[in-house]
Amino acid sequence: MKLLKKPIFSLYKLTIDPKNQQAFLAEGVNNLITSYQNESGTLMMVATHEDEAGSVNYIFEMYQDDASYQxxxxxxxxxxxxxxxxxxxxxxxxxxxxxxxxxxxxQPLEIKGENPYFVRLLEVTVNHNNVKFLKNISKNTVANLVSSVDSNHWVIIDIFKDKSAMQEINVNQYLSQISTEYTIHELKVDTMVSQADLKLE
Incomplete structure (x- = not known):
């Protein structure tokens, strides 16, 4: 599906007590899967955790428009x-x-339970003239999302079929050539849903 206008796209960072992780994960599965199956305007939802205990969670949500979000x-x-x-x-x-x-x-994605998928979340400050070089780090991806915070601050989300695919490229070496300010998060996918062949350029 080629998107004719920018969708609503949000990133959430949620910190929880690890003792609540299983209950939180179960509710997340129900929310993501049910929403994907019943809401045509829900384009993509990805729930991940960064640490082994599952206390730091990143969630990405994309909706076709505000009406879809509502x-x-x-x-x-x-x-x-x-x-x-x-x-x-x-x-x-x-x-x-x-x-x-x-x-x-x-292909549409509907992933839950044990799975091999990983996400690389990159936050980078880069001169606008070098933005075009950022796309070169996104290879072997299942999905690639490039977003701007402002003209010099960018968030790049790459989804990979497994951890080895994510680690094939030395991102630090590449980024050091164009920026001194960046943060890389390697996130394990808990639940992920996505409509097929979404495109925005």
Whole structure:
């Protein structure tokens, strides 16, 4: 599906007590899978964790437009998820991003439970003249999302079929040539849904 306008795209960082991780994960599975199956305007949702205990969680959500987001926000599965999140989330960061480039697999994704998928989340400050070089680090991906915070600050999300595919490229070596300010997060996928062949250029 070629997108004619930028979708709504948000990044959430949620910190929870590891003792609540299993309950949080179960509610996340229900929210993502049900939303994907029932809401045509829900384009992609990815739930991940960064640390082994699952206390630091990153969630990416993409909706076709504001009306699609409102449908999701009012849904029973999200309301149920939000009720648990209010109890277990210790800290929360929300970033609304401007999606500039998007490519996903030509097959729909509906991933839950044990799986090999990994996400590389890159936050980078780079001179606008060097932005075009950022796309060179996104290879062997299942999905690639490039978003701007402003003209010099970028967030790149690459989804890989497994950890070895993610580690094939020495990202640090490449980035050091164009920026001195960047952070790389390697995230394990818990649940992921995506419509097929999403494109925005």
């Amino acid at each position: 449908i999701h926000a009012a849904s029973p599965q999200f309301q149920h998820y939000a009720k648990l999140a209010q109890k277990v989330v210790q800290s929360k960061e929300i970033h609304k991003l401007s999606l500039e480039r998007l490519h996903t697999s030509n």
